[in-house]
Amino acid sequence: MKKRSNLTLVLAVFLIAVVMLGRQFKPSVSPNGTTGAKTEIHFIDVGQGDASLIVSGDNVALIDGGKQSAGDAVVDYLTRNGISDLDVVIATHPHEDHIGGLVDVLEAFDVESIYLSDEAMDTRIYEKFLDAIDAEGIDPQFPDIGDTIPLGDSDAVFTVLAPGANSSETYGNDPNTWSLVMRLDAEGCSALFTGDTTAQVEQDMIENEYSLLNCNVLKVAHHGSRTASSQEFLEGVSPEFAVISYAKGNSYGLPDEEIFERLEPMGTQIFETAEDGTVVLTLSDGEVGVAS
């Protein structure tokens, strides 16, 4: 009798240990790579360029896709995260480090809708990009200031803050000024995606839409160039988190030191894709968290 109860005890301890170990080794990330937060923003490390993935439930948006040479890596990243189709693709402006990788993305996935800056560029990559949109069988849309873009059937929504229709008439021939600047509102949080916009466009946003600039998260404009991110603009945004997307040792010498000098006194936590790799932020119940 005594022996048997000892055996039962040993078995019970063993079972408890197995259960506890099982718990310990249970992955904290769900199989499709998401964190369980309602909405996530992934600033994908694409080297020199930009690619921001927004996931809200089953709804997916991609803002820019990095250079053409980063296309495979972006497709791979989306696939690894269990993504099979995209509700929204936004190309901020026609420069290669923003639209290049989108060619592969359009070829690899079903895309529901695509939004472009209203100015085209006479380059081979832009032509290829338009061909890929054509092959997808969708008509690109050219949003104006104040237009909203829903993220699938989620509650998340983008609002266009710049540059407005006929941007080259307003701002001239620098394609950076044509960058769509988009504010995302989701889960009581907000994020600002700035493309490669410039201080001139920022000034107009300060004058016209100042109250909409304040956001939890800022994708810093133009890979941290001093041609954007004016002191006044950054104060308007006053972000908790800022992400600078660039490649280490890039030929432009970006990011510029001034951007850090302006953001650090505000207490902003700064991420750099060149240093930190892909940065994933979670948006839930008014709080932004850092997943990786």
Ligand SMILES: [Zn+2]
């Ligand atoms: Zn760029």
